Every structure is written in C-alpha cells, then in structure tokens.
Amino acid sequence: MSESVGIILGAVIALFGTIVTNYFTMKKTRLQEEKNSDRFLKKLKAEEEIELKTFEHNIVMNNREHIPNAARDIVVEINQLFDSTEELVFNYPGTGYTGERPSILFSSTIDHLITGFPNSMEDIKELSNTWYHSNKKFKNVIFENSMFFPTELMNEIWEYEKYCSDIKDYFYGRYSSIKSEEEFSAKKNEYQEQVDKYVFIQKDGIASYTHSVLSIYNTVKKSRSDLVNKINTYQKQKTGF
Helix, strand or coil: CHHHHHHHHHHHHHHHHHHHHHHHHHHHHHHHHHHHHHHHHHHHHHHHHHHHHHHHHHHHHHCHHHHHHHHHHHHHHHHHHHHHHHHHHHCCCCCCCCCCCCCCCCCCCHHHCCCCCCCCHHHHHHHHHHHHHHHHHHHHHHHHHHHHCCHHHHHHHHHHHHHHHHHHHHHHHHHCCCCCHHHHHHHHHHHHHHHHCCHHHCCCCCHHHHHHHHHHHHHHHHHHHHHHHHHHHHHHHHHCC
C-alpha cells in the first residue's frame, strides 16, 4: 500500500514539475515572441519612414521648378490668414486693456484704445466673413501645394491653421448670441462698464477669455514667423535660388 502511495506521490510530483517547467517555458517563449514582434514592428516602422522620405524626396526632385511658386503662394496665404485672424483679436472684448502689450493697440491706457469691441453688428459679420474667406483659400492652397513640402513642415502649417481657428472660435462664441441691434448696444454698454472698472487687467472671470485669446495670438505670431522662415529656407535648399 505504502509502495503504491509512493508511486502515486512520485508521479504527482513529476507531473507538477512538468507543469511548472512547461509554464515557465511557455512564458519565456511568449516573452521572446513579443520581443521579436516589437523589434519587427520597429523595423517595419523605420522602413516605412525611409520609404516615405524617399517618396517625398523623389517628388520634390521631379518638381523642383514648381517649388518657388508653391512657396510663394503658401506664404501669401499664411500672411492673409494671419491678418484676418489678427482683426478678430483686435475686436475681441478687452484686448486693448490687458496691460500685456507695449504697443498703442494693446495698451492698458483707456485713452489709447483703437478697437476692443466692434462698432456694429455689420462689423461682426464682415470680420467673420473675411476670416472664413481667408481660411478657405488658405486650405485650398495648402492642399494644392502640400506635395512639394515635407510632412513635418506641412504638419506645422496645419497646426498654425488650428491656432487661428481657435481664435475664430473665441470670437464667434463671444458674439454669436447677439441677435439684434438692441442686444448689441446693451452688450457694448456692458463692455464699457467693464472697461471702466479695469476688469480686463485681471486674469479671472470674463477677462480669462481675453487673456486666452492673447496667449493664442502670441503663438500665432511666432508660428507665422517660423513658418515663413522655414518655407523660404526649404525653397533655397531644394532649388538653389
């Protein structure tokens, strides 16, 4: 009897040992497979990036004569979109009173205010239409000429457009609720009262939106300058003139 128990116990121990060994073997194999798979995916990604860069390079080399015109057209639209976006900033409530700008246009001195609130509902409509027209033309030109420039640069251009769109959203959000001249007059009077109380020098409440708009505006200004320089530099590198 004891001999049978010993045989059974030995078999159980052997089976357990086999199970444990197989478990760790399978786990090691799985980890190795995952490691190999991860290495393969990284290699595949690197090869795809090389293929993409080669493809982009070939397109550029085969179309170098078009790059100067493409660069010029894109720069023009970058500047046009900036101008129409800047007008939205100038006409966003409180931008003249934050004390964050050294220029007359962005002075905290009330007497120096040039804009800060549109003169009429018609002005709001005109500002919006001008921006939408600039944005539409910008997108069309970018789509038409994107093949002549590297992906990284095009991504930066689209990011610039997003910042401009963010300012447009702030502008639309501030004025879209105004449906009549009476409401417009009331909002403008309310705005003037806020100006008289130096509300926009603060950074909380309604003034926080104004400061957000100016912060994005700073980003747009820097982005515009960087993009123009990069586009011109890229053109010279690829065409030699």
